[in-house]
Each structure stands twice: as structure tokens, then as C-alpha cells.
Amino acid sequence: MSETTACDIPPEQPAGRLLLEISFDGSEYAGWQIQPHCRTVQEVLQSILSKLFAGAPIHLTGSSRTDAGVHALGFAASFTYPHRPIIPMEKLKQALNRLLPGAIRIRKITAVPLEFHARFDAVGKAYTYVLNRGEETPFSGKYSWHLRQPIDLAAIAAAAGCLEGTHDFSSFVVERKKIDDAVRTIYAIELAEFGDFICLTFKGNGFLYKMIRCLTGTLEAVGAGRLTPDEVPRILAARNRLAAPDTAPAHGLFLMKVFYQQPALQEFRLRQVPFFIGAE
Numbered sequence: 001m002s003e004t005t006a007c008d009i010p011p012e013q014p015a016g017r018l019l020l021e022i023s024f025d026g027s028e029y030a031g032w033q034i035q036p037h038c039r040t041v042q043e044v045l046q047s048i049l050s051k052l053f054a055g056a057p058i059h060l061t062g063s064s065r066t067d068a069g070v071h072a073l074g075f076a077a078s079f080t081y082p083h084r085p086i087i088p089m090e091k092l093k094q095a096l097n098r099l100l101p102g103a104i105r106i107r108k109i110t111a112v113p114l115e116f117h118a119r120f121d122a123v124g125k126a127y128t129y130v131l132n133r134g135e136e137t138p139f140s141g142k143y144s145w146h147l148r149q150p151i152d153l154a155a156i157a158a159a160a161g162c163l164e165g166t167h168d169f170s171s172f173v174v175e176r177k178k179i180d181d182a183v184r185t186i187y188a189i190e191l192a193e194f195g196d197f198i199c200l201t202f203k204g205n206g207f208l209y210k211m212i213r214c215l216t217g218t219l220e221a222v223g224a225g226r227l228t229p230d231e232v233p234r235i236l237a238a239r240n241r242l243a244a245p246d247t248a249p250a251h252g253l254f255l256m257k258v259f260y261q262q263p264a265l266q267e268f269r270l271r272q273v274p275f276f277i278g279a280e
Contacts, residue, residue, distance in 0.1 A: 014080035018089065019110045019118065020045075020060075025103040026071040027142055027251060033065045041066075041104060042077070048099045049079065052092065056082045063118045063258040064125070067210060069250030071143065073274055074107065074257035078118045118258070124187070124205045124265040126256040128274050129216045129248065134196025143275045144197060145216075145252040151198065151223040153191060158229035159222040160189035160200070163215060163236065170239035172214035174247065179208060182239075187266070189215075194273045201256070201270045214241070216248035 022041070030038035034046075042060055049058040063076040081087075087095070089109045096106045130144040133151055140146070163186060170182040186204040193199075200219060202212050218235065221227045227245070235243045254274040259265035271277075 012082065014114070015083040017078055017080045017112050017114050017116055018092075019076060019078045019112045019116065020106055021108040021110075021257075022075040022077060023073050023105045023107055024071065024075065026066060026069050028101070028103045030068045031066050031070070032062050032072075032075065032077075038068075041075075044101065044104060045077075045096075048096060051099075052087065052095055053082055054085055061118045063122050064207075064255075065209075066255060067213075067250050067253075070253045070255065071251075071274070072255040073277055075255055076118050076122070076258035078112060078116060080114065121260055122206075122258050123262050124203060124259045125207065126201060126203045126259070126265070126268050127207065127212050128199050128201045128254045128256050128270055129212060130252045130254070130273060130275075131198040131200070131220065132196055133198060142251060143254075145220070145249055147220070147224075149224055151220075152225065153193070153198065153223065155225075155229055156200075156219050156223040157191055159219055159227075159232045160191065162229065162232045164189055167236055168239055169208060169211055169215075169236070171235050171241055171244045172211050172218070173208040173241065174210040174214065176241060182208060184208065184211070189219075190270065192270050197273045199270055199273060201268075203265060203268060210247055213248045213250065213253060214244060216252075217245045220248060221245040 024041050029041050032041045034040050034043045046058050046060050050056060058079050060077040060079050066072060093106050093109050131147055132140050132144040133147045136146045166185040168182050169184055170176050173179060173182055184204055184206055186202060188203045190201045200216060222229055
């Protein structure tokens, strides 16, 4: 387990730490993390938690950031809570879901050790990007990237295989200068079809800023015939963002789950389109 920091634990010794699994519609927020002059998921959730715990300051430690417009089914965040008032976990979940805006829901609450860290104790994450090759509707346009030409799924699968494994992903990250190390491991990129929706699920030990959207932009270019699968290793080896196609839009991306045990990450499979998945 990672060591806790001063910002994670308030001055008074807390009663314990809870881990939240959170779903949210990112189209209504400027991402997870608190920032000036923007409405964020962290800000909304912390404010309501503080009210429930009689005004005690609550700080949520998130498993990662999410870009504005990116959605989540299983975002993870933890917080320490005071000794009073005593709120059973099930009642806390009910109260949060009653008070939160409709675009944010708590799926699960779990007790974890005080030294637990939502980010540093994670062994990996799964993200899914949704492409729509059918007619666009007022609803699909909010949660998928509409394709305007036929797509070659076999070509996408071939290109995806070139991206699996441990690589320097500098060609697929925005603001590379702000990142010390661009080496990450992608365990699998899995392609699934659900009617007109094509879902690309990325499972890895961690992802860089806009990395999955950059990868998806390249895979879409391959599927549309603007690139061949054989060109993808060259783009990867270039370690230069200018070598790759444009970044895919944010609204098709879902953080599916944050994993704290390796077997669960390896066993994860997408069973349906993310926006059809209900509460647990």
C-alpha cells in the first residue's frame, strides 16, 4: 500500500476511509478534478459529502483525472470520514444518490484501509471508446463518435495488435513535455460489435493525457483506409505526436473500471455498449 499524505487525512484522526465507485455523464462537467471557474464532478461530490458529515471538510482522492466530456461507469475515489455522525455505508449511498445531480451516481461504497490510495494502489484501468457506424440520433451523438464512411474492422484489429505491449507512447499523448515517462503497458485492445456500435476496450496499467483518444484517432484512420496497419509501428516508433492522426473527440470515451486486483483486470470483458450498462 502507498503512504498517505497530509492532504489525504485531516488533522483529527479519522474514523476510517471509504472507496466510492462513481458513474457520471461527462458532458455536463469539465472533468473530474476541481479547477477554477468550472463545474467538476469532484467539487459537486465533495460539497454534498461535507454536508452529510455535518460540515466536516471532505477531500476526495481520485484514481485519475478525466478530460472534459469523458464519461465514467467505474471511476474510483476515496476519502476519510470523521467519527461523527455515524452513517452506515448503504445509507450513505442512498443519501448521496438522492442529493447528487442526475448525471452523477454512486454505484458502490467499500471500506478500505486508511493507508489505501485510489491512484497509486490501482493496478490498471479499462476504458471503452464507442464508434457509431449507423444513423446518428439525438442520443447516440452524445455518447459515441459517428463515422461518416465504412470501417474495416479487420484492419483496426491488426493495427491494435501493434499497440499492445509495453511501449513509449509519446506519439499518442498531448503535452508530452509535461510527462516524465511515456512508457506504459497496454495488456489488450479488444474490439466488440453491438449492432451499429463498435466498441474498442483498452486495458492497461495506466494511460497518459488523452492517450486513448489519440490511439482511437489512429485506429479510426486505419479503419477508414487513410492509414494501413503497417504504418502504425512507424508512428509508434516516431515518438512524436505530429506523426499520428488527430485526437478522437471526448464524448465517445468511457472509463469503465479502475482495478485494484490483477486477475479482475485480466478477466474484464465488455458485455454491452457502456451507456446501456445499469447500476450494480
